[in-house]
Amino acid sequence: MTYDAVVVGIGVAGLTAALRLAEHGRRVLVVAKGVGSTHLAPGRLDILGYAAGGQRIERPAAALGAFLAERPDHPYARVGARTLSESAEWFRARLGYVGSADENFLLPTALGAVKPTAVVPPSAVGGDLRTGGRFLIVGLQGLKDFFPALCAANLQNAAPVRARAVELHPPLGGEHDVNGLGFAGRFEDEPFREAVVRELRITFAPGERVGFPAVLGLREAEGVWRELEERVRTRVFEIPTLPPSVPGIRMFESLRSALRAAGARIVVGDAVVRARTSGRRVEAVVAEAAGRTVEYSGESFVLATGGFASGGLELGSDGAARETVLGLPIAGLPPHGERFSPEYLGVQPFARAGLAVDERLRPLGEDGNVAYENLYAAGATLGGAEPWREASGEGISVATGFAAAEAIVQSTAR
């Protein structure tokens, strides 16, 4: 069958584009090699945390104009301020999150560094450092991916708060090396929660907000978190830590369920390796599944395959770069030998390499014109951004996934 739209990739950009298209009543197929960045990242929407010069941003929407004046090739320049704010609001409402593009929360990381983030799950909000206060950071013995003492010590230096740390000894039945997902499963057991709360009450001082590593349940996370708040009688919040990311997986599951409910078909495990084209149109994408090749044809296509991290773009040892499905040219690639600055945290010219697109997010070919009239790109595949320096990664994915869907809906209006 021919789909109205085929979305390649199931990261935040692919999920957003697919869900928006399905909401518009389009028959959508999502085909992906595997799960992507959602399982690594904290499951939050960073829109714009830092200006081009590195200053922390408090109000992303208000700062956007000045930012884009210095970054005219940024994906946000393609989608515009209005779509950026609309997409953030859509994402918030879809997931039951809190926040908007207007304002950044200032939240603790597992190292105790601060991080400006715009739209977050309710279980993150209690960690907002802007209002000051007293914090108790809770570690869990057996979890090697969270160090409460270091987190608390750094928070005191980073924000006008008081913070201390405690390590609890939850019952692990003889296990001593349980990862975040393992803890998330255990937090869904009532006796385990009871043991944690009992130990926490001994050390907890009234008035303190309590920060846990973000492992408070997976499928029943909202209930686990609310119950802890009620039983300890204070604000409880989650701090994301190393992959696999429990809150990222929650977000993925939530968007995937929504996508299924909206009638989209999802195929995970097929690696799209090329496309069948005819003139300036993509007819189908070709995927390699277990031992066979499959073609998926559609009216429109969205490339949401990710950047160099996810395999959507590829850099060879000879310095040549390419987009991996259609071999589209990469814009903004610094000369071989000058790709990276020797300062790890310095400006990395290579970060901005990626696909160049027109106003409707259609990738440009070698000649500078739109490569295929029915092919759109979203997310980290796009060039022009420095997601780490800017704290803009998920914001770009949601805004461009959203905008790509709008562009498809407009160009194929019925």
Add this chain to the structure above:
Amino acid sequence: MAALQTDVLVIGGGSTGAGVARDAAMRGLGTVLVERRDLADGTTGRFHGLLHSGGRYVVKDPPAARECVPENAILRRIAADCIEDTGGLFVTTPPDDPAYAEQFLAGCRATGVPVEELPVGEALQREPRLNPRISRAFLVPDAAIDPWKTVWACARSAQAYGARILTYHRVVDLVRSGDRVVGARLANDLTGEEVGVEAAVVVNASGAWAGQIARMAGCDVEIQPGKGIMIAMNHRLVQTVINRCKMPADGDILVPIRTVSVIGTTDVRVPDPDEAPVTQGEVEQMLDEGEVLVPGFRRARALRVWAGVRPLFQETKPGLVSDTRDVSRSHTLLDHARRDGVEGLLTITGGKTTTFRLMAEVTVDAVCEHLGVKRPCRTHEESLPGSQDGGHYWLGARLASREPVPRSEQIVCECELITRRKLEEAIDRRRTVNLDDIRRTLRLGMGPCQGGFCIYRATGILHARHGVDAETANGSLLSFLQERWKGVHPILYGDQLRQAHLDDWIFQGVLNVRELAR
């Protein structure tokens, strides 16, 4: 100012210095070794890890080959646990002059390097990734040697014989009294404390930095630092050391060591041993040469690149050459009394890790002569700590030691199977807050993810140890990340670029380390 008195002051904590300190201490001499950074942080810790059979030198430098033969055998005995007995192959690949193979065989026979020709089919069966178009293959007793383990074992042995090992102690100046060097002034770079050492003899074993030290005594020693780069590739692409069977050149050796394979190397003169940047051209050259040995090399993940600096000595006092230089061409012992009229100072430079024990023996013989004592060298008879049972290191050793243990210890570094307890013990034993020191001690962060997961954990564990504050832990984390970046950014492509981005995801995305650097 703290003051120490000793018979011998050894400057330099590479294999040569550690070997000299061990030898001197074993002969009953009071010994102090000083190193400006960590042990084996310089050239010794920046080579490919090849224990030479001598095969590399049989045509170009037969005396060096002759030296390697007995030293290879001695180190296999006394430093067994530091060595993996990989064996080595010399292979003639399509671009190599086929006539060299006969010269090579003749050279091996003339110098005593044990050699056996293997049928090509057998060589390929042993090393299936090797270029199938090789025309000849020769087996020699090359091996892989862990430089850090070796140097630390020498240092521990020296300590057991009463030597003092002072790391992160920089020589500020040599102290002269008339025409005699009588000691040195040191600065402890961790505490800022100044330390004075009085010594009857000072041994300058600072390798590529030997010229700088000799100059402090007013002696002119011309060292030309020769930079060589090495790239560690993910996994063991080969299980045997692979050499190109041709005149020694760039990128002709691939050494399987621990969990990686290291390709090397180049030879470029640099003006300053502390400034040895890796160029893109050198990286390309290594990858191209790797492709000749192992087709598909460029598609393998490159984990880290680094440069070492060889000490190449050039005698600038022609009239003195015959009576100041040791006869060997592979290393140089300068007696500054005879050469420059400065008493109490010896410089040992040049050479290679394979012959470090011999270099130490020659040096300490000269020290004894100065002190007017006659005591024989015993370093070839006594095994290093950890090597007493004579068993070689093998790749499965860490897994084997872990398997019988119940799942009760957290694995901090999954790539190198390092437990939390092992990490804590190393932090305490080394008395260090430097995660890069721990990297060298345990190979923490040397695996495919280059510290992506373990270094956050190590930072948290470090912070919890004995009053290490958050600023110190943060600083150690940031400097580890910067050091790692230095070693990876010229080789980021393909899957390792993806790995680096995953690490960015963790450190910049999830943890936002940038805020700690403000």
